[in-house]
Amino acid sequence: LSIKSYNLCFLGFGNVNRTLVRLLRDREKELSDRHGVAWQITGLASRRMGWIADSAGLNSSILDDPEKHKFHANEGPALRPSDNVRDWLQAAHADVLFEATSLNVENGQPAIDHIRAALEGGAHAITANKGPVVHAYVQLSEIAAKVGKRFLFESSVMDGVPIFALFRDALPLVKLQAVRGILNSTTNVILSEMENGLSFDAALAKAQALGVAETDASYDIDGWDAAVKVAALATVLMRVPLKPSDVRREGIRKLSPQAVRDAKSAGKRYKLVCRLKRLDDRVEASVQPESLPLTDPLAAVEGTSSIICFQTDIFPELVITENNPGLEATAYGMLADFVRAAESDRVGRT
């Protein structure tokens, strides 16, 4: 197996990309032995750090504590500043961009521009961001095909569980007809806590204390996160481009604690359910709280676990459940995408 070395660039350097760097380090030998992949980090960028690049490889003190190395004009030639992603990628001689900026539900920017810049500059583009998938999947896939690079986004739905790889690579010729699932952790944790007697606000505070919900959790609570995921599934797996605003969406904000507890007493559980269905000429998509009987596998999904049920023309129902994922799951999805991109290089597939 011949070894190919990759220059890696990380845009956004929060939990996901930091964990990804750790996974890359932990799996260095396996990546080389099994997949013929070597790597060095040549670019780091975040709002705090600014744009850091060194095509000879950033030294590890920067990686260990990047915030100390926020670029200053007097830092010398090794760290080359830039004010835009194209210059930065070029200075880093990037082969792969790991895009982990935060989501823009309305238009997917600036992540779409980042990914386009990477592809047009000759780098694979790997993202954990759902925005580019729902707002520019066709366009970015076409650019990727044209330049012979990959645009991959496995971590954008269900952490790093290979939902997209499953249908793209492992289930050829299978036609997806419908999807049902629970794909948002924040609402799932809040609903469980409300069942246990907490008010909505107290349940939200608890989810925030657990690190599951963000400070501004309205994006989860109002169903946007789930709606973007449903739109991504429709766009990629059903090849029907769908915008988040096309998804009929109802969050859990108006659900009373009494209704949740009453459901529990009646042997049911409220869950924020994602639904997607292929009709003759379009898809029907929704996100809404539903009261489910305990015999429904969706009702058993707790905390940060998630579930997705696929109806297909071959398999009446395939269900994938991810139980208790850690921080690693999302970062792993990007690592696996990197392996897939390297595999494409190896076989010359685009």
Next chain:
Amino acid sequence: LSIKSYNLCFLGFGNVNRTLVRLLRDREKELSDRHGVAWQITGLASRRMGWIADSAGLNSSILDDPEKHKFHANEGPALRPSDNVRDWLQAAHADVLFEATSLNVENGQPAIDHIRAALEGGAHAITANKGPVVHAYVQLSEIAAKVGKRFLFESSVMDGVPIFALFRDALPLVKLQAVRGILNSTTNVILSEMENGLSFDAALAKAQALGVAETDASYDIDGWDAAVKVAALATVLMRVPLKPSDVRREGIRKLSPQAVRDAKSAGKRYKLVCRLKRLDDRVEASVQPESLPLTDPLAAVEGTSSIICFQTDIFPELVITENNPGLEATAYGMLADFVRAAESDRVGRT
């Protein structure tokens, strides 16, 4: 996309291979458009038919009613008889062998010889038979790699659900630590019927009437089918070769209807549970009836449905459930393997 045409040979012509022929016909256009694959059937063989081959393509009247076309010496040159698989594959100019003969638990023969003959003759070998996987996985994989062909067997466990493709292609670098599952339908149906009050014999008769259990169901009832599947998972997914006889095995024959009903009254269900666990230097494998609480996802698996729970170093638990598969699922696994083999040809990967 350039089109490559494949000569297909079917060894064993029962439900699985017949359904596969139907799927191939139904998906002819998609196979060509999406995967650059065309095909014709050049070989059919079964105990009843004997060996039928025509490298120019068998005409469809043979396919529609192959038993009418059992080879007779006076049938002319188009149908060339042979008395062994090598001659037959050669006469058929085989590019792909679909091996669907019945399982030999002890030594995997004659399927291993069939597959070896195909690979050494320059054909991809695709099987629904677990025997070659547990008795010759390493050896057949090495031959396949040497000749640049694929040895694939997705349908051997959990019908055609892409368990093997998942770990081989979609979950790179993931280390499988343990497996738990329900992988045998006959015992699952019998246990459900016993819960409903039937005796073991009546439950078995019902499973046979439903077409789930074979006339001689001892292979299922005594846990051999499940044990072979566990051995296949260990051999392929954990890279620890395991023979069916290495699996601690207890069937459901000795389970009394009273015990099954008592469990049900106590809010539990008996299931024939497969377990596999990686230890430092070996694996621990078992198949045995277990009384499971209803909160266990395994307890909810009914009839011909199956479930497999994977513990890995990245994902604490990934669960795949296949609900109510039809006859198509197993045949589909072979079709998908064919697409994978053709994809390997296309990219020159072996």
